[in-house]
Amino acid sequence: AQTVTQSQPEMSVQEAETVTLSCTYDTSENNYYLFWYKQPPSRQMILVIRQEAYKQQNATENRFSVNFQKAAKSFSLKISDSQLGDTAMYFCAFMKHGTDKLIFGTGTRLQVFP
């Protein structure tokens, strides 16, 4: 069975600074997808960034980028130029190719302060 671990329950960062959220996962699969979702207080999960395991190049989306280390089974999220609106819970998620089940970690609460 696959598991996703987020070892940082809470993180804080000053506005305009950079922060990195950690995620590790355990799987015997070779073909899968990884995601970072943001959940603000409104509860609605929003996709931040995704990575296909077969792609070596790290995904980037504007201020968000990942460091995907397949051998180490690590998938960290870097947020550059942090903004107050980035304050939220962030969940790392795994999906085995050929299934549609997302397996989530326990989340990291990120607080961006002025």
Added chain:
Amino acid sequence: GAGVSQTPSNKVTEKGKYVELRCDPISGHTALYWYRQSLGQGPEFLIYFQGTGAADDSGLPNDRFFAVRPEGSVSTLKIQRTERGDSAVYLCASKMFGDNEQFFGPGTRLTVL
């Protein structure tokens, strides 16, 4: 366009009662998912529909939980004989065929007293 909507936003019920939670997916999305998010946890998969049929219901915790999607659009999650441990936020998501991004609704917070 409109996103995934869920009703009600909040539901308070008493132990032993029956509840129904509704999900309206994004128009044109063929796949629909239900997840349960307990306090302080990440969402946990319950069931997934492709069209009208349940493609994977391995996450349903027991036979008190049942979900339907009779016309391939709106889905209803039904919980019989609710227990206090059923208290959680129930999230619904939908996606287009061929894509892997699931779009989530705002969830229904269920409280069982």
